[in-house]
Amino acid sequence: MNVDRLNGPALSLFRMVIGLLFLCHGLASVFGVLGGNPRTGEAVPVGQWPGWWAGLIQVLCGALVMVGLATRPAALLASGSMAYAYFVVHQPDGLLPLRxxxxxxxxxxxxxxxxxxxxxxxxALDAVFRQRRGQDVRSATADRSSVRA
Structure with missing residues (x-):
């Protein structure tokens, strides 16, 4: 069995699960659902820095990544926000994540x-839109070719 053919589906499933988990984390922080913020059990007060804004990024980027829309920019913002969270919120309490x-x-x-x-x-929706754009470009090129003939 050639496992390489599973690369695309595995990547898609990985993206969907990570996006869903990030979305749920954001929903808990912003709206207080799913058990609320892990620290307080409630929603983070609207506009509070950095928690509420981080939750908003988690909701938006998590949803975009989960469905595969604007995936790379959303993943970049999500990754950066988590790097910020690690170095600004967690790292002052110790170098290692376990600590x-x-x-x-x-x-x-x-x-x-x-x-x-x-x-x-x-x-992913990105793949659907990319495929449709490719078909539209091919159709337009074919239409121009038939007009010239």
């Missing part, structure tokens, strides 16, 4: 960095 509680931030940061580099995979 400072930053495992989740580190895992999300590197997961989104991987998605940014590898792309959305075949099961």
């Amino acid at each position: 400072n509680g930053g495992e989740l931030s580190a895992l999300f940061c590197w997961s989104f960095a991987l998605i940014m580099v590898l792309g959305a995979g075949p099961w």
